[in-house]
Structures are given as C-alpha cells and as structure tokens.
Amino acid sequence: xxxxxxxxxxxxxxxxxxxxxxxxxxxxxxxxxxxxxxxxxxxxxxxxxxxxxxxxxxxxxxxxxxxxxxxxxxxxxxxxxxxxxxxxxxxxxxxxxxxxxxxxxxxxxxxxxxxxxxxxxxxxxxxxxxxxxxxxxxxxxxxxxxxxxxxxxxxxxxxxxxxxxxxxxxxxxxxxxxxxxxxxxxxxxxxxxxxxxxxxxxxxxxxxxxxxxxxxxxxxxxxxxxxxxxxxxxxxxxxxxxxx
Amino acid sequence: xxxxxxxxxxxxxxxxxxxxxxxxxxxxxxxxxxxxxxxxxxxxxxxxxxxxxxxxxxxxxxxxxxxxxxxxxxxxxxxxxxxxxxxxxxxxxxxxxxxxxxxxxxxxxxxxxxxxxxxxxxxxxxxxxxxxxxxxxxxxxxxxxxxxxxxxxxxxxxxxxxxxxxxxxxxxxxxxxxxxxxxxxxxxxxxxxxxxxxxxxxxxxxxxxxxxxxxxxxxxxxxxxxxxxxxxxxxxxxxxxxxx
Numbered sequence: 001x002x003x004x005x006x007x008x009x010x011x012x013x014x015x016x017x018x019x020x021x022x023x024x025x026x027x028x029x030x031x032x033x034x035x036x037x038x039x040x041x042x043x044x045x046x047x048x049x050x051x052x053x054x055x056x057x058x059x060x061x062x063x064x065x066x067x068x069x070x071x072x073x074x075x076x077x078x079x080x081x082x083x084x085x086x087x088x089x090x091x092x093x094x095x096x097x098x099x100x101x102x103x104x105x106x107x108x109x110x111x112x113x114x115x116x117x118x119x120x121x122x123x124x125x126x127x128x129x130x131x132x133x134x135x136x137x138x139x140x141x142x143x144x145x146x147x148x149x150x151x152x153x154x155x156x157x158x159x160x161x162x163x164x165x166x167x168x169x170x171x172x173x174x175x176x177x178x179x180x181x182x183x184x185x186x187x188x189x190x191x192x193x194x195x196x197x198x199x200x201x202x203x204x205x206x207x208x209x210x211x212x213x214x215x216x217x218x219x220x221x222x223x224x225x226x227x228x229x230x231x232x233x234x235x236x237x238x239x240x241x242x243x244x
Numbered sequence: 245x246x247x248x249x250x251x252x253x254x255x256x257x258x259x260x261x262x263x264x265x266x267x268x269x270x271x272x273x274x275x276x277x278x279x280x281x282x283x284x285x286x287x288x289x290x291x292x293x294x295x296x297x298x299x300x301x302x303x304x305x306x307x308x309x310x311x312x313x314x315x316x317x318x319x320x321x322x323x324x325x326x327x328x329x330x331x332x333x334x335x336x337x338x339x340x341x342x343x344x345x346x347x348x349x350x351x352x353x354x355x356x357x358x359x360x361x362x363x364x365x366x367x368x369x370x371x372x373x374x375x376x377x378x379x380x381x382x383x384x385x386x387x388x389x390x391x392x393x394x395x396x397x398x399x400x401x402x403x404x405x406x407x408x409x410x411x412x413x414x415x416x417x418x419x420x421x422x423x424x425x426x427x428x429x430x431x432x433x434x435x436x437x438x439x440x441x442x443x444x445x446x447x448x449x450x451x452x453x454x455x456x457x458x459x460x461x462x463x464x465x466x467x468x469x470x471x472x473x474x475x476x477x478x479x480x481x482x483x484x485x486x487x488x
Contacts, residue, residue, distance in 0.1 A: 071323060073319070073320070073323070074318065074319075074320070075317070075318075075319050075363075076317070076318070077363075077366060079315060079317070079367075080366055080367045080369075080370035108408055109366070110365070110366040110367075110369035110370050110407065110408070111362050111363070111365045111366030111369060111406060111407065112366070113406070114362040114365065114366075114402065114403075114406045115359065115362040115363055115366060117362075118355050118358040118359040118361075118362045119319075119321075119355070119359055121354070121355045121358065122321060122324055122353075122354040122355030122356070122358075122359060123323075123324050123354075125324075125354035125355060126324035126354050145405065145406060145407055145408055145410065145411035146405075146406045146407075148405070148411075150405055151402070151405045151406055154398075154401055154402045154405050154406075155402060157398055157401075157402075158358065158395070158398045158399060158401075158402050159358075161389065161390075161392070161394055161395045161398050162355060162357070162358045162389060162390045162395055162398075163354065163355065163389055163390075164352055164354070164389055166389065167389035167392075
C-alpha cells in the first residue's frame with residue numbers, strides 16, 4: 001500500500017477518483033492509485049460504446065480492488081456519431097504499427113477524455129478530492145489528441161479555474177496519468193507487480209456476443225504485442241482460440 | 245441576420261453549437277448567434293436539475309428560433325450531490341446583492357459548465373463546427389468560477405489540444421461568451437432588439453408544480469432587477485401574481 005517513490009504518509013487516506021474503463025490501462029492505473037495509498041473512487045461511462053463488455057469488467061475490477069464507491073455514468077456520446085466505437089463505422093482490423101501511427105484513427109471519439117475528466121472533476125469536487133487518475137497513454141495511442149501530456153497539463157490548468165476549490169485556493173488539482181510515457185509491456189509488468197488480474201480486464205473494441213476479444217483490432221493487437229514484449233501470456237479469451 | 249461588428253460574409257452558413265438552458269441568458273445568446281449568421285445547433289442538458297421546466301422552455305425556444313437540430317442530453321449530475329440545484333439542499337431565497345456576492349453560492353453545480361462545454365465540443369467536432377456559444381455572465385454570477393473570462397479562455401486552449409481538428413490545425417476553436425461582461429439590463433435590451441420573446445424563457449431555480457417562478461431565488465431576483473433597470477416589464481409568470 002506504499003510506494004518508495006511517493007510520500008505515502010501525506011497521501012494515505014486522501015481520496016482519488018479513478019477513470020475505470022475496464023481495460024488493461026485503466027486497471028493498471030487503479031492498481032497504481034491503490035499502491036500510493038489513496039482511498040479509491042472509480043467512475044465508468046456508458047457512452048454508447050459497442051464494446052460494452054468493458055463495463056462489466058469495470059464493475060468486477062472495482063469490486064476486486066475494494067473501491068469505496070463505483071459509479072457508472074450514462075452519457076450517450078453515440079448521438080454525435082463520427083466514431084467507429086459508437087456508430088456504424090467499422091472498427092479497423094489487422095493494421096500494422098505504421099498504419100496505426102499514420103493519422104488519428106476512426107476509433108477516436110470526439111472530446112471523450114475531456115468529457116470524462118470533466119465529469120470526474122465534478123464528482124471529485126463533491127467528494128472533497130482533487131486528485132484524478134486516468135490511464136491515457138501517449139506511446140501506443142499517439143494518434144489520439146486527448147492522450148497527450150500537453151492535454152493533461154491543460155486540463156489541470158482548467159480544473160484550477162473551473163472549480164470552487166480551485167478558485168478559492170483550497171485545493172490544487174492534480175491529473176495523474178502514470179502510464180502516459182510507458183510502453184504497453186512496461187504497463188503490463190507494472191500491473192503484474194501490483195497484482196492486477198488481467199483476465200478480468202476487457203480491451204477489445206469489437207468483441208463477439210460472448211465478450212471474447214477479436215484479436216485483430218488496434219486495441220487487441222497492441223495488447224497482444226505488449227504481453228509478448230513483456231514475456232507474459234495474455235490471460236484474455238480470444239475468439240480464434242475458441243473456434244479452434 | 246448580419247451584424248455591423250462582425251464580418252457576416254465569412255460566418256454565414258458556418259455552424260455553431262449553442263448551449264441552451266431555456267433561461268434568459270442562453271436565449272439571448274442564441275439570438276446573438278443567429279444575428280451573426282451562424283447555422284444553429286442547440287444543446288440542452290437534463291442533469292437532474294430541480295427546475296426542469298427550463299427544458300421545455302429550451303425545446304420551445306429551439307423551435308421558435310428554427311435551429312437546425314436540438315439535442316437534450318441526459319447526464320445525471322445529481323448523483324454527486326453538493327448543489328442546491330440538484331439535491332435536497334434548499335435554494336436560498338430573498339438574498340440581497342451583498343449576500344449574493346459574498347461567496348460561491350450553494351446553487352453552484354460542481355464542474356457544470358466544463359461538462360457542458362466538453363459535450364458541446366464533442367458534438368461540434370462531429371458536425372464540423374468549431375464555434376460554441378454559451379450565455380455565462382461574470383457580472384451577476386461573479387461567484388461561479390466557471391462563469392469567468394479566464395475559465396472561457398482556458399477552455400479554448402484545452403479545446404485546441406483535445407480535439408482532432410485542433411490538433412491537426414484544421415480549425416481553431418472559439419468559445420463565444422457574448423454576455424460575459426454585460427449587466428442583466430444590457431442583456432435584456434439586446435435580446436429585445438433581436439426579437440427574443442422572454443415570456444418563453446424559464447429562469448427560476450425553484451418553480452412550483454405549474455412552472456411558475458418563485459420570484460425570490462437569486463435567479464429570479466436578478467432577472468426582475470434586470471427588467472426593472474432595462475425599463476421593461478418581465479413577461480414571466482410569478483407565483484405571487486397567481487395567488488393574489
């Protein structure tokens with residue numbers, strides 16, 4: 001429950017809101033927040049994503065991590081369209097690294113992280129918290145503008161202006177993005193050290209009706225490559241493994 | 245449909261998303277956006293507010309202004325508690341100006357404008373728009389941190405970092421807050437010049453079951469004072485007027 005790199009005495013018992021999608025990155029982030037001694041509050045979003053299995057994964061993980069409270073907030077971003085994650089646009093499959101890096105992918109959901117952070121900030125302020133954790137990553141998701149360090153810093157600035165606690169100076173907001181500069185393999189190694197059960201996590205953008213991962217979308221490919229590079233076996237169940 | 249202070253030739257036909265609560269300020273803001281020649285997209289939020297009559301007012305106003313599309317987005321901020329607008333905390337009544345200015349009022353909803361702007365930004369990006377209008381006011385609502393000019397500027401900075409259009413440089417986000425430095429009387433005068441029917445707007449934080457305004461909450465008092473100072477009669481229906 002302590003970390004050698006942080007002063008846990010000052011953190012222990014402080015509340016943190018953690019954005020928990022139910023995927024590998026957010027689960028690792030939750031484990032990191034726990035290891036630092038924060039009292040955990042997890043928030044997930046039912047935003048019209050096609051890969052809704054991640055919400056059940058989030059519920060299981062929240063329970064497994066013993067979070068103080070877990071909210072699943074409904075917010076239908078699919079009414080906007082424009083993303084393969086929430087509309088009829090097909091999720092790309094079998095892309096190589098170069099293709100993934102070429103441009104902002106169609107799986108980009110406009111304003112998603114800004115919306116999620118804003119809502120998390122509202123809940124945090126109600127709880128008397130000013131620490132928010134999220135598992136964004138600028139290495140594997142270099143194409144998503146709202147996964148970049150400059151976005152996170154800008155949101156911190158905004159939070160200090162937008163809130164009562166920030167405006168009155170009673171708290172200074174800190175948006176923690178502990179994975180932002182890590183490779184997927186480094187994330188997995190850190191999570192395993194902290195006891196994350198990755199069998200409980202859901203990563204795939206395009207699972208089948210049973211929730212089994214496709215193994216071919218960008219998210220699956222990055223996950224599989226991460227486990228391979230970490231020298232570990234991915235405990236998730238893939239469709240291909242089921243059909244053979 | 246044009247304005248002498250803006251170049252309507254470059255704006256005409258451009259899309260703008262307008263935050264429309266159904267109140268006096270947002271209705272005036274909608275009228276201003278229309279007068280500048282924007283194609284109008286209005287968004288309202290069902291966020292668990294006790295004064296839900298404003299949502300019907302928003303629908304009527306959107307229709308009256310001929311907006312291209314009007315979305316009412318459900319997002320239950322009341323789960324957080326902490327505000328008199330969404331929880332069992334009583335709405336303050338009969339406060340004088342000095343009392344209103346003393347501190348951030350209990351009607352402050354944590355992160356509200358940040359959440360609303362974030363969702364509006366997502367919709368705007370899906371529409372190919374990069375202009376958002378909102379009716380915040382730093383004069384009458386000096387206690388709300390997210391009604392200040394520095395908050396608006398900070399959100400603009402964030403928008404340019406958070407979005408695909410901003411990151412790729414295809415658009416520069418502009419958050420328009422045309423009322424921010426105006427008094428309520430100036431807002432009302434401008435709205436009347438632009439043809440706003442204020443009988444259609446809903447302002448009260450604590451209406452009765454018929455939607456009649458209480459006449460005593462901060463919002464009602466500021467509205468009534470604004471009409472008086474503008475030398476106009478408020479066409480809204482107040483409870484007191486009904487009971488006499």
